[in-house]
Amino acid sequence: MSKFIPIILASGLISFVATPLVGKLAKAINFVDKPEARKVHVTPVPMLGGVAIYAGLIAAVTISNAAPLRELVGVLSGATIMTLFGLFDDRYGMRPIVKMLGQLLAGVILIWSGIQVSLFPWQALNIALTLCWIIGICNAINFLDNMDGLAAGITTVASAFFFILALVEGLGLVASLAAATLGACIGFLYYNFNPASLFMGDAGSMLLGFVLAVLGIKLQFADAPLNVTWMIPVIILGLPIFDTTLVVFSRLRRSKPIYQGGKDHTSHRFVTVFGMTQARSVITLYLIATVLGLIGLMLRDATPLQARLILAVLSAIFGGALVWLEWRFQEPASSKVDG
Secondary structure, three states, rough: HHHHHHHHHHHHHHHHHHHHHHHHHHOOOOEOOOOOOOOOOOOEEEEEEHHHHHHHHHHHHHHHHOHHHHHHHHHHHHHHHHHHHHHHOOOOOOOOOHHHHHHHHHHHHHHHHHOOOOOOHHHHHHHHHHHHHHHHHHHHHHHHHHOOOOOHHHHHHHHHHHHHHHHHHHHHHHHHHHHHHHHHHEEEEEEEEOOOOOOOHHHHHHHHHHHHHHHHOOOOOOOOOHHHHHOOOOOHHHHHHHHHHHHHHHHOOOEEEEEEEOOHHHHHHHHHHHOOOOOOOOOHHHHHHHHHHHHHHHHHOOOOHHHHHHHHHHHHHHHHHHHHHHHOOOOOHHHHHHO
């Protein structure tokens, strides 16, 4: 445990110091997120927060001497690609297919480095599932970045649980990467919680999504059956997976483009359906993510029967919440104008 504390502190300090600096740079070069009908902020907000997160995360992982080197190079290369593609999208805009190609490239590099899903006896199926997982989680965190402090906070919670499990299992690379992510997000979250003074942009959300996807793949359990442990990363990341499923289902039902954007995410529905403030909505989602993380911890010691029962209950709650939130949802007039 003690050897990972410097990683958390280093990534947190670098992110904390770099965030206001990149904020000033963003204002100087007019790299700001302007208000739109589909967004919740009403004044221009500097971006480039993803650069501060990247700096803290990469620096901390690099000094951690996590092994093996080839895997470390694969993770850092993929993270860099995600950040660069996100920066370009934040500045100039990017078609969804191009963004997905960037995620695919990062996934291919990750597989080259030896990091991939190993659930099936067929290599082609493992590779396909690996790429789908990476693209899916990258976009899930990207979708989740829709309210002040939400994506950074949920990533903080998830990385904390990945860190705990990695410590228990003695997984050095996973623990180092999770510790660096945890620290970088905490350092950034100080400035990003409501009311945010800086946004992470796609550069940050795609980076964090990629790292969380890697943590989910690399989290392995020596003394627990695979038919139980495969679901642990899925449950820890259950909230962003739920939000993405809800939004995709809702937009397809309303014949709207999936990547259009709008105020139809879980966080927005908590505000409109339950009358919460934005800050309370975000904190409530933190608590839900924490509960899912605790369930993930419990599954490590569960029997296959217990795991299947837990998965069945969570699936029922997942489906029920999705249907209920969609049934209660009324699209804001401002979102309708946005087209």
